[in-house]
Amino acid sequence: MGQAKSTLTCRCPVAAFQKMISGKYKLRIVWDLKDGPRRYGEIRTGLLRGQDGTSEIAPRVLSRELKALTESGLIDRKDYGVVPPKVEYRLTRKGKSFVPVIGAIRNWGSRHLAQGNVVEMVAAE
Amino acid sequence: MGQAKSTLTCRCPVAAFQKMISGKYKLRIVWDLKDGPRRYGEIRTGLLRGQDGTSEIAPRVLSRELKALTESGLIDRKDYGVVPPKVEYRLTRKGKSFVPVIGAIRNWGSRHLAQGNVVEMVAAE
């Protein structure tokens, strides 16, 4: 069996991590899901908070991110099989264990990364 | 100094983080640098450890990653201005503060990510 196919497989945990969270929204999705299950549409609109309401994320994109996260085992898809459609996404155990990592990232980011439009000189070192 | 370029600017620390470490090698470079300064060539060959010696990283690519990291303020470039050229890269204070974050990532990754076939405990820290 081998090697060569697994999407997430890599000798370096960092590289594997990179692959897992590749994409603009995966981290944010997982983070948003930490408070509980959310529906497709909720995630979609939730991703826009803070943005100047430009265009919404393309469904194709969100769809793929969600699928990738599911295949990574971070989230779980629950289809209620009703009409109109209702689908919820929630963190798996693995996904929950990942939340603190994102927390660390956010924590570091909020201290060392210029956020918002306030670009405070990163400089001086 | 201080270019108010919005290169890293984003309202969401996570997104800013994503931008900062975008690219296949940035995280690994920073991690490699945690043990001390390294020269261009050392970083280049160091990035190959574990790979089956396919092709080396294109200089253009490494160069760009290095430059981006420098502009992000994570690493610092030191040119000795000699012949033949000698250039060292080292972590800045900011870069050092970022190492634990990568540590958290590696730690999580080594536990939850399938790492190819060779899972050699990264644990030892």
Next chain:
DNA sequence: CAGCATCCTGCGTGATACTG
């Protein structure tokens, strides 16, 4: 040795339209 200049390619991202 430590890069830069040029060309090329695949994929991630986005916009639009359509469906069960």
Next chain:
DNA sequence: CAGTATCACGCAGGATGCTG
């Protein structure tokens, strides 16, 4: 509502070759 199907585009990433 929760997606899928198509088309298009920009850019990261790799391959060479050259230079101070």
